[in-house]
Amino acid sequence: MISLRCARLFDGDTMHDGPRTVVLDGGRIVGFDDAAVDVVDLGDVTLMPGLVDAHTHLVFEPGSDILADMASTPRDVVLERMRRHAVEALHAGITTLRDLGDRDYLAVELRDGGGLLPEILAAGPPITIPGGHCWFLGGEVPADRSALIDAVAERVSRGVDVVKIMATGGGITPGSAAHSSQYSFEQISAVVEAAHSAGLPVTAHAHGALGVRDAVHAGVDGVEHATFLDGTGGAAPDWDTIAEIISRGIYVGVTAGRLLTGPPTPPHVLAARAFLARMHRSGARIVCSSDAGIIAYKPHHCLPHGLSEFQGFADISAAAVLTSVTRLAAESCGVGSRKGRIAPGYDADLLAVSGDPTQDLAAMRSVSAVYRAGTRVC
Ligand SMILES: [Zn+2]
Numbered sequence: 001m002i003s004l005r006c007a008r009l010f011d012g013d014t015m016h017d018g019p020r021t022v023v024l025d026g027g028r029i030v031g032f033d034d035a036a037v038d039v040v041d042l043g044d045v046t047l048m049p050g051l052v053d054a055h056t057h058l059v060f061e062p063g064s065d066i067l068a069d070m071a072s073t074p075r076d077v078v079l080e081r082m083r084r085h086a087v088e089a090l091h092a093g094i095t096t097l098r099d100l101g102d103r104d105y106l107a108v109e110l111r112d113g114g115g116l117l118p119e120i121l122a123a124g125p126p127i128t129i130p131g132g133h134c135w136f137l138g139g140e141v142p143a144d145r146s147a148l149i150d151a152v153a154e155r156v157s158r159g160v161d162v163v164k165i166m167a168t169g170g171g172i173t174p175g176s177a178a179h180s181s182q183y184s185f186e187q188i189s190a191v192v193e194a195a196h197s198a199g200l201p202v203t204a205h206a207h208g209a210l211g212v213r214d215a216v217h218a219g220v221d222g223v224e225h226a227t228f229l230d231g232t233g234g235a236a237p238d239w240d241t242i243a244e245i246i247s248r249g250i251y252v253g254v255t256a257g258r259l260l261t262g263p264p265t266p267p268h269v270l271a272a273r274a275f276l277a278r279m280h281r282s283g284a285r286i287v288c289s290s291d292a293g294i295i296a297y298k299p300h301h302c303l304p305h306g307l308s309e310f311q312g313f314a315d316i317s318a319a320a321v322l323t324s325v326t327r328l329a330a331e332s333c334g335v336g337s338r339k340g341r342i343a344p345g346y347d348a349d350l351l352a353v354s355g356d357p358t359q360d361l362a363a364m365r366s367v368s369a370v371y372r373a374g375t376r377v378c
Contacts, residue, residue, distance in 0.1 A: 001025045002374070003036035006047035008356060012327035012341035015046075015319060015358045022047065024348040027373035031344045042352045045368045048322065049340050050095025050118075050349035052329035053290050053303045055224055055253050058082035058110065058120075059102045059137070060293030062300070066172060070136045075104050082110050085293070085300040086117045092301035093364070094118055095349035095372050096340075098289075098333045100164045100203065100224065101126040103137045108159055116372060119349070121333050123164035124155050126205065127191065129182045133170035133205065143183050145190045152194035161334070163195040165220075167204040168211035172294050179208035179231035188218035201334055203253070213241045222251040222287075222332055227272030235271040237279075246283045251332035256313065257290025257306035262297025265309070277315035286314060287332045288324045304364040311361060319358045348374035 002024050009020040021039060023030040059078055060066055073081075082102075089097055098121040099107035107122035125139030127148065132140070141151040155163055167183055169176035183191075188204065195202045196219070203222035204215035207229045215223055223245065230236045245252060254276065258265075265273075280286055288310045290303045303325065311321045330340025338347050350371040355363035370377040 001030070001038070003033065003039045004047060004350070004371075005039050005041045006352060007044045008046040009342060010046055010048040010319070010322055010358065011343065012049050013323055015356070020047070022342060022350075024371075024374045027348050029342060029344055029346045029348050042369055045352040045354055046356055046363065047342070047350060047352050048357075049326040049342055049346075050351045050370065050372070051093050051303060051325050052096040052098075052333060052340055053089060053094045053257070053292065053325075054098045054287050054329045054332050055100050055255055055289035055291050056089070056097045056300065057101050057291070057293040058085045058097075058099050058107055058300065062293055062298055063296035066294070067136050067174070070103055075106060078103065079106050079109060082106060083115065083117070086110065086120065088300045089292070090116070090118050090370060090372060091367070091378050092304055093351035093353070093367050093370050094301070094303055095351070095370065096121070096330065096333065096335065098162065099123060100162075101134055101137055105158045105160075112159075116375060116377060118372065119335070119339070121161040121335070123162045124158055124160045126164040126166050127151050128166040131175065132182045133166040133168070133173045133176045135173065143187055145187060148187055148190045149194045152191055152198065156198045156200065160200065163191060163200055163202045165191050165202060165204050167206040167215045168208045170205060170207065177231065179229045181208060181211045181214065183214070185214040185218055188215055188220070192219045209236060209238045209241065213238060216241055216244050216248065216250060220250065222253055224253040225255060226252045227269075229268060229272060233268050233271070235268070235274070237275045242279055242282065242284065249285065251285045251287055252279070253287050253289050253332070254310065255291035256288050256310040257292065257298065257303040258309070259297045259299065259302050259305050273313040276313045280314045280316055285328060285332070286324060287329045288321065289329065307361040307364055317358070318361050321361060322357060
């Protein structure tokens with residue numbers, strides 16, 4: 001049993017000013033006890049739940065030529081690199097990460113391999129059409145109902161936590177148009193039915209309006225990006241589909257994590273961020289994640305660096321941003337009953353930062369301590 005004293009505590013939803021003492025036992029949070037003995041005083045810090053990065057790619061070496069790298073790097077080299085990336089994330093306070101696209105089910109292997117790492121949730125290779133977005137990860141499946149059902153069955157047998165389908169093309173794949181659909185409504189529906197009957201959630205990568213709409217009506221649990229890119233360098237949100245996203249409680253993953261030193265946000269991404277504030281005001285469950293690995297300015301620890309920019313796009317309070325990367329992100333990954341909050345019974349995955357991030361999100365980059373299942377990491 002150990003107890004941690006902090007100057008302020010953010011519980012996943014609310015900031016509690018003034019000293020609090022959190023009691024941990026066996027990797028779990030037991031409760032609060034300001035009279036506890038055997039206390040570790042963390043000093044003038046805000047203690048909060050460890051961050052949940054709901055969209056990462058541990059296999060990608062940021063800044064590499066992804067196609068050439070995935071084609072030539074042996075699996076043991078990739079696996080070791082993934083471990084290093086996971087440790088980088090952990091030291092930045094990311095105690096849970098959902099890998100939404102690996103090669104050879106290596107994120108499943110890393111998840112099951114032990115060691116002091118973030119909790120990993122893995123999708124395996126994303127389902128994509130032959131030659132489609134991220135085909136080089138090995139998840140090519142023809143646009144055919146029975147082939148798609150077989151692909152889900154393979155993922156179930158490999159022990160994935162979530163099924164990822166590329167409903168549209170994407171930016172990092174040569175020859176792929178982000179706004180174009182890859183699968184039909186019926187085909188996405190087949191994936192969703194097969195996954196749900198095996199007890200697995202589905203999240204769909206979707207940029208174009210048709211792809212988002214088909215995924216939403218097919219019953220996916222999450223939509224990644226939902227940028228409504230129109231193929232002309234702009235974005236055209238479909239508010240009927242957004243209303244459906246809201247009424248169905250579908251999580252929207254906005255991959256805004258990026259280093260501050262990266263290039264300016266490109267115009268098509270700015271266009272896609274321009275309607276986030278209205279989406280949030282309308283009640284959408286928007287999770288801020290990173291897509292770490294896909295490009296040089298998205299290293300695996302980048303999530304906390306993008307939070308201020310995300311706050312500006314979404315026009316929400318800093319506290320709401322913190323909820324988006326803790327409590328809400330945990331719920332979107334299906335682990336909301338044990339991650340993303342500081343509450344009795346929750347996992348002792350904790351982050352202490354200097355200062356008060358509800359006043360200034362820059363404090364999220366001043367990591368003072370990280371605990372993973374009650375073990376101090378740094
Ligand atoms: Zn991604």
